[in-house]
Amino acid sequence: MKKLYIxxxxxxxxxxxxxxxxxxxxxxxxxxxxxYLAAGSSHTAGIMxxxxxxxxxxxxxxxxxxxxxxxxxxxxFKQPLVPGNHGWPIGKLILDYVQGPCDSTPRLAPRPFTGAxxxxxxxxxxxxxxGPFGNMGIPGSKVTDYxxxxxxxxxxxxARMFKKxxxxxxxDELLLPEHTFFTLWxxxxxxxxxxxxxxxxxxxxxxxxxxxxxxxxxxAYDSVLNTLTRNGAKGVVMTIPDVLDMPFFNVIPANGLxxxxxxxxxxxxxxxxxxVHFDVGMNYFVIEDPKQPxxxxxxxxxxxxxxxxPIDSIKCKGWGSKVPMPAxxxxxxxxxxxxxxxxxxxxxxxxxxxxxxxxxxxxxxxxMRGVTDNGIQFNAADYSVKFVSGGIYSLDGIHFTGRGNAxxxxxxxxxxxxxxxxxxxxxxxxxxxxxxxx
Amino acid sequence: xxxxxxxxxxxxxxxMVFGAGYQLNLQGMRQLxxxxxxxxxxxxxxxxxxxxxxLTSIRNVQVYGSMNALMPRTRYVSAPTGTxxxxxxxxxxxxxxxxxxxxxxxxxxxxxxxxxxxxxGTGISWDDNWTGRYMVQSISLQTVFFQxxxxxQLTDEISVGAGFVYAIGNFDYTKxxxxxxxxxxxxxxELTGKGxxxxxxxxxxxxxxxxxxxxxxxxxxxxxxxxxxxxxxxNIPSSVSSSFINTAFESSLxxxxxxxxxxxxxxxENLKLQVDANYTGWAAYDTLSxxxxxxxxxxxxxHSARRYRNTVTLRAGVxxxxxxxxxxxxxxxxxxxxxxxxGFLGPDLPDAKRWLATGxxxxxxxxxxxxxxxxxxxxxxxxxxxxxxxxxxGKYHTKVINPGLAITYDFN
Numbered sequence: 001m002k003k004l005y006i007x008x009x010x011x012x013x014x015x016x017x018x019x020x021x022x023x024x025x026x027x028x029x030x031x032x033x034x035x036y037l038a039a040g041s042s043h044t045a046g047i048m049x050x051x052x053x054x055x056x057x058x059x060x061x062x063x064x065x066x067x068x069x070x071x072x073x074x075x076x077f078k079q080p081l082v083p084g085n086h087g088w089p090i091g092k093l094i095l096d097y098v099q100g101p102c103d104s105t106p107r108l109a110p111r112p113f114t115g116a117x118x119x120x121x122x123x124x125x126x127x128x129x130x131g132p133f134g135n136m137g138i139p140g141s142k143v144t145d146y147x148x149x150x151x152x153x154x155x156x157x158x159a160r161m162f163k164k165x166x167x168x169x170x171x172d173e174l175l176l177p178e179h180t181f182f183t184l185w186x187x188x189x190x191x192x193x194x195x196x197x198x199x200x201x202x203x204x205x206x207x208x209x210x211x212x213x214x215x216x217x218x219x220a221y222d223s224v225l226n227t228l229t230r231n232g233a234k235g236v237v238m239t240i241p242d243v244l245d246m247p248f249f250n251v252i253p254a255n256g257l258x259x260x261x262x263x264x265x266x267x268x269x270x271x272x273x274x275x276v277h278f279d280v281g282m283n284y285f286v287i288e289d290p291k292q293p294x295x296x297x298x299x300x301x302x303x304x305x306x307x308x309x310p311i312d313s314i315k316c317k318g319w320g321s322k323v324p325m326p327a328x329x330x331x332x333x334x335x336x337x338x339x340x341x342x343x344x345x346x347x348x349x350x351x352x353x354x355x356x357x358x359x360x361x362x363x364x365x366x367x368m369r370g371v372t373d374n375g376i377q378f379n380a381a382d383y384s385v386k387f388v389s390g391g392i393y394s395l396d397g398i399h400f401t402g403r404g405n406a407x408x409x410x411x412x413x414x415x416x417x418x419x420x421x422x423x424x425x426x427x428x429x430x431x432x433x434x435x436x437x438x
Numbered sequence: 439x440x441x442x443x444x445x446x447x448x449x450x451x452x453x454m455v456f457g458a459g460y461q462l463n464l465q466g467m468r469q470l471x472x473x474x475x476x477x478x479x480x481x482x483x484x485x486x487x488x489x490x491x492x493l494t495s496i497r498n499v500q501v502y503g504s505m506n507a508l509m510p511r512t513r514y515v516s517a518p519t520g521t522x523x524x525x526x527x528x529x530x531x532x533x534x535x536x537x538x539x540x541x542x543x544x545x546x547x548x549x550x551x552x553x554x555x556x557x558x559g560t561g562i563s564w565d566d567n568w569t570g571r572y573m574v575q576s577i578s579l580q581t582v583f584f585q586x587x588x589x590x591q592l593t594d595e596i597s598v599g600a601g602f603v604y605a606i607g608n609f610d611y612t613k614x615x616x617x618x619x620x621x622x623x624x625x626x627x628e629l630t631g632k633g634x635x636x637x638x639x640x641x642x643x644x645x646x647x648x649x650x651x652x653x654x655x656x657x658x659x660x661x662x663x664x665x666x667x668x669x670x671x672x673n674i675p676s677s678v679s680s681s682f683i684n685t686a687f688e689s690s691l692x693x694x695x696x697x698x699x700x701x702x703x704x705x706x707e708n709l710k711l712q713v714d715a716n717y718t719g720w721a722a723y724d725t726l727s728x729x730x731x732x733x734x735x736x737x738x739x740x741h742s743a744r745r746y747r748n749t750v751t752l753r754a755g756v757x758x759x760x761x762x763x764x765x766x767x768x769x770x771x772x773x774x775x776x777x778x779x780x781g782f783l784g785p786d787l788p789d790a791k792r793w794l795a796t797g798x799x800x801x802x803x804x805x806x807x808x809x810x811x812x813x814x815x816x817x818x819x820x821x822x823x824x825x826x827x828x829x830x831x832g833k834y835h836t837k838v839i840n841p842g843l844a845i846t847y848d849f850n
Contacts (some may be wrong), residue, residue, distance in 0.1 A: 019513035019835035021820050026519040071520060097677075108677055366465075377829035380572035381616040392618065425520025428569045430616070437618045437675030 022309060028072035029422030031234045036069050036077050036134055037179035039228060040238075041189050043399055044137025045157065046079070048433075049094070050396035051087030052157065059402030059433045060159030062135045064409040067181065068424050078177075079135040080126060080161040084118030089127065089156060091117060093395035095388065096438055102315035108438070109311075112396040123156060126161045132177040136161075138170060142189045143220040144212055147172040153358070171227050182228045182235035183412065185364070187346045188243070190217060193337055195243050198306055199335035200328035211342045218349040229357050236360040236415055239347045239370035244339060247387035248397030249304040249331060256305065257283040257320055267321055278321075285320030288327045296324035304331035307387075307397045360419035367411040376407060378429040383407060391434050402432030459749075459789045460560040460579055461694070461718065464533050464814075467504045467844035471798025471812040472755020473711035473770025477653035477700030481641065482846050483537035486553035486587050488655045488698075490599025491643035493549040493589040499540030504810075504844035506533050512562060512788060512836040516569060519563040524570075538847070539587065547591040553601065554584055557657075558693045559789050571614040574786040575626075575827055581607035581662065581693065585639055594645070601639040605660045605693065608632045615682075619675040629728070631667025631689065635660040645775070649704040659695040664688060671728065681736040683811055688729045692722040710757040712770075720746035720777035742827065746777040755796070764802040768812070771795055774807050776821075783823025788834035790821035806848045814840040 021403035038044050038060075045052065057063065057079050066077025082088050091113030096108035138145075139157045152158035152165035159165045162173050190212035194201065198210045228235060243249070257278075259267070264278040271277070274294050276286055284299040299305070309329040313319040319326075331339070347365060354361035368385075370376070371392065375384040383404075384390035387397060400408065405415030406429040413424045466484030469476030476485070480492025483502040512526040540553020563576035582605070589599030608631065615625040637660035644652040667689055671682040700714035723746040729739050755770030772794040783789070796813035814837035824831040 019837050021513055021515050021833055021835045022523065023515045023517060024519045033536075094689075095677075348771055379569050379830050380828035424520045425517040425522065428516070428522065430569060430572065434616070434618050436618045436620050436622060438677050 007182065024423075024427070026071045027421075027427055029417070029420040031416070031420040031422060032180040033069035033072050033074045035075055035179045035181070036062075036066055036175065037177055037182040037228070037233075037235075038065070038135045038137055039174055040137045040185035041141045042137065042139035043188060044183075044185050045135065045139045046137065047139050047399045048394045048396075048401065049087070049092040049110075049399070050394075051090055051092035052082055053085050053087045053092050053403065055085050055402075055433060056092075056394075056399075057081055057135075058126060059405055060137070061400075061405040061409040061412070062137065062183065064406055064432070065412065066134060067332045068409070068413060068427060069181070072422060072424060073256055073310065077134040078130065078132075079088075080130065080133045082119055082122045084122075085111050086115065086117045086119065088117065088119040089123045091115075094150050095395060095435060099321070100312040100315060102312060123160060125160055125162070125165060127161055127165075130160060130232065131163060134177055134179075136174055136177075140189060141170060141186070142193070142208075143186045144190070144216050144222065146174075146186075146224050147220055171224055174224070174227055175230070178231070179228075180231075180233050182233055183238065184225065184228060184235060185238040186224060187240045187350065188219065190346060191342050192243055194342075195331060195335075195339050196306065196398070198247065198328040199332070199338070200329050204272075211338060214342075214345040215348070217346050218353070221349055222353055225357050225359070226351050234359060234420065236362050236412060236419070237350055237354045237367045238362045238412065240343050241348050241365045242340070242343060242372070243398075244304060244331065244336060245368065245372045245385060245388075246398050247385065247393045248307045250385075251307045251387045251397060252309065253282075254299040254301065254305060254307040255282045256302045257285050257408075259283055259321070263321075267390060270322070272320055278417065281342065283321075285330075286324045287320070287330045287332075288324045300333065302336060303333055304336065305329060360415050362412045362415035363410065364411070367408070371407070378403075378407065379403045381430055383429075388435050388437075395435060398415055401434050403429050403434050406432045443575040446499065459720070459774075460558050460694075461788065462508075462533050462557055462559055463716075463751075463839050464506050464508070464840070464842065465535055465555050465557060466742040467798060467810040467812045468573070468757075468768060468800060469755075470767035470814055470842060471770060471810070472712055472757060473714075473794060473796050474751075474768060475700055475714040475753045477655045477698045477714050478643070478651050479653070479700075479702035479710070479712055482845075484553075486534060486537045486539055486551045486585060486601065487535070487555055487557070487639070489641035489643055489655045490551075490587045490589050490601045490639055491597040491641035492653065493539050493551050493587060494541070494591040494597040495539050495549065495597055495643070495779060496549065499849040500538070501847045501849075502535070502537040502844065504535045504824045504842060506840055506842035507531075508533060508838065508840045510562070510838045512834060514564075514570070514785060514788070515833045517832070522569070524564065524568050525637055527564060527565075527576075529561065530676045531559065531561055533559060535844075549599075551587045551589075552585065552616065553587060556580065556582055558607075562785070562787060564785065566614070570785045570830055571624075571716060572616055573784055573825070573830055575611060575614060577609070577611045577786050579607065579609040579691075581605055583660075587639070589641075596645075597643045599641045601671050603637040603639055603658070603660060603664060604634070605637065606632070606634045607662045609664075609691075610743045615671075615674075616787045617675060619673055619679065623673040623676070625671065625673045627682075628672075629667060629687070630670075631664040631687070633662035633664040633689075633691065635662045635693070637693075639759070651702045653698075653700045653702075655696075655698045655700075657696045657698075659719060660693040661690050663690045667728075671745045678736070681734040683734065683737075685730050685732040685737070685811040687731060689727060691726070694722050695719040696817070708759045708761075710759075711756050712753075712757070714753040717754070718749050718751065718777070721748050722746075723777070724747055745777055745782060746780055749775045749777050749807075751775070766800045768798045768800070769796070777822075781824055781826040783821065783834070784825040784828065784830060785832075785834070788821065788823065790819040790836065792798060792816050792818040806850070808846045810844040810846075811841045812844075814838070816840070
């Protein structure tokens with residue numbers, strides 16, 4: 001037995017019994033990937049689970065693209081890394097058992113990390129010590145923000161990595177790392193700020209929640225793209241997905257009010273002689289609506305409830321049943337229409353500008369529609385847009401997990417390969433982060 | 439309300455897979471050295487496997503023992519470009535055979551014997567964290583067949599033989615599940631089981647003339663039934679632990695029927711040529727099913743399509759006896775197509791059509807004692823495959839080196 005083995009090893013020591021297939025070296029095609037710049041907002045920066053933390057940054061789609069580009073001459077891709085993994089400036093969301101005052105048993109839900117944050121010194125500017133950065137994703141930034149001088153003074157994420165934080169425009173800071181290739185995924189906040197606030201734009205402090213005017217969007221996007229292509233750099237722009245397909249707007253269904261016969265009867269008596277009516281089983285929530293003579297109405301199919309509506313208020317105070325739910329927690333049909341029209345317009349500008357600047361356009365909207373409708377499979381793991389179990393979205397219901405980012409990165413790589421004739425290999429999605437279950 | 443807040447969706451075991459062509463054709467070393475031919479020529483007691491009718495040609499009671507050191511080396515390449523190469527662990531498998539048989543009495547037309555051999559088996563083990571871990575981390579299947587045999591010489595030219603087969607087997611299969619617990623560990627499933635089954639082995643041996651002989655052999659399908667296998671889960675997050683409870687299961691796996699015909703031709707005093715054809719009834723492996731005792735919302739019974747196709751293997755070999763009669767040399771080759779259809783190729787056993795090159799030497803140590811040494815080398819096609827069920831694709835290549843050794847001892 002042992003002798004046989006030794007005999008075999010002796011024979012196998014030679015190349016004779018080693019499989020000799022090797023993949024070909026990837027080719028860069030018409031693009032130069034030696035210096036990569038990622039411009040964008042929170043999705044680009046690596047926000048995950050509602051916060052900014054090291055593992056989220058390491059699992060950002062630009063970090064993955066940076067690694068993929070290494071195979072075709074890409075250089076060191078630098079990110080403005082934060083020190084800790086608890087989140088900055090607020091604790092990240094973790095999945096845990098929580099029990100509200102009106103819960104009979106604990107339920108599984110995201111809750112913010114409540115311990116001391118491990119992010120000392122994160123707010124300090126790190127440009128001089130570590131910059132310039134390849135990942136210039138600025139959480140919270142709209143396209144129009146890129147033209148505002150001193151924007152960083154209002155955005156702590158920008159403030160820590162800009163060279164001239166007090167005065168510079170974000171668009172100028174984009175030129176600091178001398179890049180040869182870029183990705184641009186901007187415009188998400190131009191619609192998300194409105195959508196995640198349930199269309200609540202009233203009051204002077206809420207001006208940022210308005211949908212960006214189409215003409216302002218186009219002008220600002222043109223300016224950013226003009227800057228990014230100035231030195232002959234090539235790149236890819238990414239369209240804006242249908243944000244209302246994100247779990248943030250779908251975890252709580254519009255008809256998520258479950259009633260038994262007794263409660264349904266009691267509520268019907270109370271809402272007597274209005275249009276509000278309840279049945280046993282699932283019912284549409286009651287919301288504030290100033291347009292109605294009564295000041296309230298029930299939701300209709302297609303309307304959305306924000307994931308961050310206080311569940312305790314629904315359970316203890318009867319929000320959506322005894323008391324109309326505040327309008328800001330709801331995306332009404334009118335708002336849904338406004339959001340979808342805005343995305344349509346923004347994407348139309350993005351595609352046209354990409355064509356005029358001769359850069360590739362990766363249609364994230366189309367890609368995410370496919371994922372939403374059919375799910376997506378990678379090496380025997382099934383992914384969907386379902387909250388937590390789907391594997392694509394992190395606990396905030398808006399930003400991706402590492403695996404969601406990797407699926408997106410593969411879609412972008414597909415676009416790059418097609419447009420620039422490169423042959424970058426796909427990213428191994430399953431080695432990146434996913435939601436940790438307690 | 440609560441119900442809708444957090445639904446964790448179905449995490450099916452999308453596939454539980456055994457290997458592809460899990461047949462081992464290593465039941466006699468002299469036959470292996472001749473490309474696996476051996477239906478027509480009863481060389482030694484290993485004819486109990488190749489053709490039970492041949493046992494009447496063994497003049498003395500003979501004990502035969504052999505073992506191989508099967509060393510498959512498999513590589514997986516995920517994409518046509520890049521750097522992602524995954525090599526399966528370099529493992530050595532040791533299938534063995536033991537035979538004892540001979541005439542009931544001196545010049546009796548009846549011979550009896552017993553064979554204990556390992557006709558089916560497979561194994562591969564990938565890195566625990568490799569990209570295909572949700573399909574398979576490691577798998578092994580072993581079988582041992584016990585075959586009491588009787589053969590009868592009808593005429594000087596024709597013998598018949600029959601054996602009853604009792605088979606035992608075991609398997610072990612591990613894969614990762616796409617669930618990460620609070621400590622960042624990935625969940626894992628292991629399925630283990632023992633199975634058994636029965637079958638038979640029939641043969642006819644014909645000496646057409648001095649120089650030409652024929653053999654026909656039929657080995658029945660053996661269904662290995664696993665009555666009580668066991669599925670164990672580890673690193674399951676406690677919030678979903680009620681969906682992944684260790685459970686017993688039932689399953690079965692067919693060891694396919696094989697019909698072989700062969701011819702042996704004594705070309706001259708020293709040189710013999712053998713050709714064989716084997717028809718293997720792989721189509722029996724249509725669906726792999728696991729029936730779990732405790733199903734949960736995430737653990738359904740599994741019915742995974744395999745859709746194997748029947749194959750015909752062609753073999754040829756030569757045997758050269760040196761003048762002093764103590765030494766003999768063998769060479770052989772075979773073409774062995776794959777039963778795995780396009781769309782069903784997975785990393786659990788990345789099968790491909792293969793060509794065999796074999797050679798060996800036998801040496802008569804004494805009047806009674808002989809030794810046979812053999813080396814088999816398997817070239818297989820580089821196969822680009824897709825497992826449709828899992829969306830897993832890539833390019834596979836396997837090479838096998840397989841030395842073996844047999845000892846025979848004759849009682850007078």
